[in-house]
Amino acid sequence: MAHDTTEKIRSHAEHEFLKKRRSAEMRHQMTSFAIMIFLTLIAFTLVAAGFSTYLIVPIILLLAAVQVVLQLYHFMHLSNKGHGMVAFFMFSGIFVAFITVLALVTIVWW
């Protein structure tokens, strides 16, 4: 509840701890940002190099999935405390959507 929030005065140790954790978080974000740029570069290179479409499409889809996970966990803070339910429902939704698409692809369109 927003109107219940109280101002808290932090001790020195707490302050140091938070500072350390934030810098670690920042490092994670920078790393994943670099990885994402790198993944995107791979995708572009694949297309530019003119590989077979049957190779490019699955690889790009895979890279996209990795990017989504990185974004969710490092930029959207899915791993933080109190996000368990959110993550659970997101993965349930992804699961249902995946089953649906899988079934339509294998049964209807194959």
Added chain:
Amino acid sequence: MSSLAQKKGVGAVIWDYMTTVDHKKIAILYLISGGFFFLIGGVEALLIRIQLMKAGNDFLSAGLYNEIITMHGTTMIFLASMPILLGFMNAIMPLQIGARDVAFPFLNSLGFWLFFFGGIFLNLSWFMGGAPDAGWTNYASLALASEGHGIDFYALGLTISGFGTLIGGINFLVTIINMRAPGMTYMRMPLFTWTTFVASALILLAFPPLTVGLFFMVFDRMFGANFFVVEMGGNTIIWEHLFWIFGHPEVYILILPAFGIFSEIFAIFSRKRLFGYTALVFATILIGFYGFMVWAHHMFTVGLGPTANAIFALATMIIAVPTGIKIFNWLLTIWGGSIKFSVPMVYAVAFIPSFVAGGVTGVMQAIAPLDYQLHDSYFIVAHFHYVIVGGVVLAILAGTHLYWPKMFGTMLSEKLGHITFWTFFIGFHMTFFIQHFLGLLGMPRRVYTFGADQGWDLFNAISSAGAAFMAIGVIVMLINIVITTVKNVRVGNDPWEDGRTLEWAIPSPPPFYNFAQTPLVRGLDTYWIEKMEGNKKGMVYAEPVGDIHMPNGSILPLIMSFGMFVASFGALYFQDDSKPWTLAVLIIGLAILFGAMLARSLKDDLGFYIKKEDLIEDAKRGGNTDGSK
């Protein structure tokens, strides 16, 4: 003078219900309108049984028969069973978790009015050129070939009421995740709350496929798209997939809350803690999970190929395991209990064999080769009526008796309740048991008449007689409700005397703020714990008495829903050249909708506070003010 309680005239009461955002009043609205649609669906069922009473009957024409079976199925699923269960969820779930309201009271009201206008829209088709006639599953090849506007009413009406249900489901999820009283951990939640939670999750995940399917249908029929038109490169099977990806979880959305109601009843009337609470919870979650992997068992005969059929057949049979776990847990809850056969308990005991019978025929149909024989025969009709009437409708009737005192503060007559039960129960088995054999003898479903001397005459006559018994049962129940309301004998907090969960610790009906002080939950069956420890107040408080923040009522949900209702008429007649006004109506309707949304966004509504002094004053008078703002 307290600001809470005032006498009101009829007009003020109606206005109050039109603008209410109180979950208990919205529950009553759900119950009344769901009950109304239940009666309409029941009359349609009687018409079907009159038509099939004897061979070669001409009571209904073939076309009208198609419309009636379609509307019977659609009404009973979307407009009767689901809203009535949503009504119970609204009335009871926030009380069980110790909350003052649902998370989004405004959206709760919006959800109800969307359902209501969707239902009215669908039923207006009777008076505006014919009802939908492609079956409640509305298979695309039939639906696209259907003349007139019936199917358009179906697609648009269900779109509107589907939005309402989706909003309701999300609301319950957020409520249960965020608004549990202190101490109410997930594994201390009453089973009805658990089943509400899982059913709401199913609503969240299952309604989008239906919405997508209905959108395609709307665009195919009204705006010239070709999603399902085979000649134009569409695929008619996609509708079946989308419909059943929604449709199978939908039957669990119906049955899980029913399981929840029965779990409460078994524990209360056996005066025992639920046997295997943890197993019941995980069985509920598991049923919800499996519910998404079995939809193609409705489509075995479509020609999906042996691999797909085998996978879906196996997945379907697995569901019998968690369901079996539940059945055994209920039996063991009764076992050794100090049983009291009040009306809800009688329903609950009768539910077990009825539902098991429906489950067993379900597993039979899961065997794909056998399903080729049973498909589209009366065996299927018998099966799904055994699970839906034997499960959901019995739960609704039992829940009505169980929660009537909590919702209205009066007790339904036990004697009339038993009469309702016996006539309904005997009628139900008479109607549907024999239909298994009609199916095995080859009688197809959805055909408006049959020839004599195929061995079907006697069985159909018996089936129709059973339907009359069910009708008598429902009529007795209505009489019961009228008598109880007129007598108006008020009851206390815990009218069944063995209530176990928080809702029985507060007055019946509860004050509009539910809990003057938020309770502290010390275990499963929290009210029972307090009673056993001799706590006269029935609960331990987690906070001192203080001002309570409450939301203001609003007429906007009704206006928004009305806007969609109006816009639907524009969309419905869009392709008729004789009606040039359709675009204008569509725009006016959407303008009403977006205007109301804009008003909601721009106007700050901060709610109001109930003063501490008023709460104390109210508590002295019994603490069940029905006052509202």
